[in-house]
Amino acid sequence: MNMKIKTTMKMSAAVAALLVVAGAAQAQEILQFSHTDNPGGSRDQAAQVFADKVAEYTEGRYEVRIYPAGQLGNDPKAIEQLQLGGVDFTVSATGSYATHLPSLNLTAMPFLVDSYEQGWEFYDNSAWLQGEFDKLPEVGFRVLSTWEAGFRSYTTNFELHSPADAVGKKMRVFPNDMIRWTMEAIGFQTVVMPVTDVYLAIQQGTVDGQENPVDTIVSLKFTEVAPNLTLTRHVYSPLPLTIAEETWQSFSDEDKDAVLRAAADSSAFSRELVKNSEAAQLEQLAADGATIITPEIGPFRDAVASVYDQARGVYGEEVDKVLAEAAAIRDAMPAN
Template sequence: MKSNSIASMIAGVGLALASVFAAGHAEARTLRFSHTDNPGGSRDKAAHVFADKVKEYTKGELTVKVYPSGQLANDPKAIEQLKLGGVDFTVSATGSYATDLKTLNLTALPFLVDSYEQGWALYDTSPWMKAQFAKLPAKGYRMLATWEAGFRSFTTKGPLNSPADAKGKKMRVYPNDMLRWTMEAIGFDTVVMPVTEVYLAIQQGTVWGQENPVDTIKSLRFYEVAPYITLTRHIYSPLPMAISENTWQSLSDDEKTAVQKAADDAATYSRELVRGSEEKQLQEMEAAGATVTRPDIAPFRKAADAVYTRARAEYGDDVDALLSDAAKIRKEMPAN
């Protein structure tokens, strides 16, 4: 009887230990972060800062695996995967999310802000922007923080000194009304394609050029095939970071707090990195053979005026609500 009792006790302890071990491992989760930046680019660096902070703030209960270069999906497909649960996080230009909320197209209105600080204030404090982001959980994901990419400018196969140089040339765009209308107003014919296909498309002559922030131009090496960099800064193009709503709802309150804090930390890192790196990146691209020009912006601004009229006809009062928020910020925070 005694030996049976001891055996039962040992078995019970073993089961208890196994249960604790299994429970501990069940709590540890790996979440997937998809983006289209190359390894070492600013988005990739910020994604790894986020991953490190999530691990730190959750004491290892959550880990984040980063998949760069569109390994899991290009930008539109990654956003679809957020809704389906195929990925847990992604980061992309605001307009990329407009397939689910059309009004987000308006964030790509030309010449909304003139400085990084104005752009940060717009995304962090604008009542219109907050109202749009509040609608996204119902679409299958939510915004955690806004990372930085910068102001969009052109890389082309030939000089682009004024809108006259754009006439009849093919320009790559992503699916966004404001961007497409701005390119058409300047004089381009537009071609929609994922950013992961752009380098080869320029190389093969399918398009004459593309437009993106300096950081993206450098990271994806567009200057190699379209060596004329024209700094029009025509659209402010930051990168809201999103989490799948299914993933968010599966987190405990403590995990939500940790993930949000990690996203905010990564946003601060991203903003400081991109703003601080822009001039150095331009110098590096010039040293590699690119030609950087800062044209007279007035003709580009004048051409883009038509976009506001077109936007009001399509989007109504949302246009002036966003323009009002942007105008207030520009007045309170004049660009240097």
Template sequence: MLDKKSLSRLLMSAAILTMGMSGAQAVETLRFSHTDNPGGSRQQAAELFAEKVAEYTDGRYEVQIFPSGSLANDPKAIELLQLGGIDFTVSATGSYATHMPTLNLTAMPFLVDTYEQGWELYDNSEWLQGEFAKLPEKGFRVLSTWEAGFRSFTTNEPLNSPEDAKSMKMRVFPNDMIRWSMEAIGFQTVVMPITDVYISIQQGIVNGQENPVDTIKSLRFYEVAPYITLTRHVYSPLPLTVAEKTWQSFSDEDKEAVMKAAADSAAFSRNLVKSSVESQLTEMQESGATVSVPDIAPFREAVQSVYAKAKDVYGEEAVDQILSDAAAIREKLPAQN
């Protein structure tokens, strides 16, 4: 039989063990919403991000992923970030411009020509980093930038030049710069969330849409709009963002861990998307899509008015700053012919 001292010691040990076990099980779940399909590059990068967050926080956090817009489309997900309804999302820079209008300027046409130039712009442009630094006031912050690639067209009729665009309706997301560019090329524009695009092309509401190859493949737009025209008119990466409420709830140690996971997932995303474009185009061609590279000069010429319009709306200083940063990057990292 145990004496009182031994019994007391045993009960204390059991209590400590129970506390330790309950502490180990106290995992906090973080919600990550995006609009890519389960097989897409965003989902793959999200899975890596979740894995790394768990690893770098010693299992204190579990990132639960909601793909395919199952929680929200892109604009709604950003609103949920602001309200603290979700913890993470990843979307085109232009999607965030509703809350920081100057970010529209990143969607000016033909700013950069290569992935490497785009990475330099998003990682090191003094102007863009300054704009990102203002986002916590809006309720979210950028952790890193994932890749989607360069925007091109998928249409249900051939698109060889801006002349062909005049008879087409083009879906755009709620972004002035993209809309201005599409209208300058000659399209009639129709604003709608990406989750409605496939059926809208199928039903003839629009003739097509413009997105990076990775998105075209993932969301199967080539099935209903089989003419893929590689204009590469806008570099369109995907800032990964966290709700500011969530960020402020992290310890300094956990902030560092989440930033490290964000950097790892960005490197993975960039490599995956850049290296997948050719195989994705081949696969879509094998499924019946027609891929073409048009003469880009008429498209470049058509959008010249967009730069002047941007200056009228956003001011010459901001436009000149990002154009200057982009020009310096193109000179520093020239495209290989």
């Protein structure tokens, strides 16, 4: 074999190798994950677990790129982008999805469950809720698993001990009828705004407070501007992880299984992280100067009793299905 032929063969081999490398690079698909948690927060940590597991379980065929802190849009915008194909994944409170499936408002009825374990049972095994989740692909996205945020409580620029203290005060809410009805039943005036705008709104006096789980309060530093934290735990507020239906349908069966495994792993991580961090977070908030208020819950429960009737006026018998399932779970799994 002469030198010219050998050189030609070496060049052909080199070109083939480059084509293989280029093909491998092109084969890895980038998936976008948008959320509103700050970098390093529990949702951001769970998103990283999810991304790592997707890469592992798909043998590197997919890379999930995470965009925290609302870089690609607030929660309602991220959900809209799921429908339009602008992002592939997001994670938000169940009530945020109710704009597209109004019945999900019912998950935000006050005082449905009293413990994390009861909440997990409801979200994993409620026949009613799973039936509602099954409707979501029709509007452009689907639930993969449920992450944890915890129970919603208040941070305010005044001390909140009872509903009487709420009268005339302005409370930020996200676009959810059930949350709005609950706040108004307690006595607040409500102001709808994205969570990414809340810190500045409290600082400027546009609102007097906000309500979110402790984990979110810590992540978004709300006690810096609203230093009174009242632990009403009035709504259990977990975070369904969702995928654009268009993205889901583009996967092979093998990749669907891989993404579901990653979603389950990230859910387990999120639940344990948030549950096990809450006590230490409250201690740190107190050490940093926040006033932690543990109110008598009875007056708050009494104040929101009218919310169930409001819900029946809109959702009919669905309300009592949800209340019955929640009551059965509370009876079977008493809170500690």
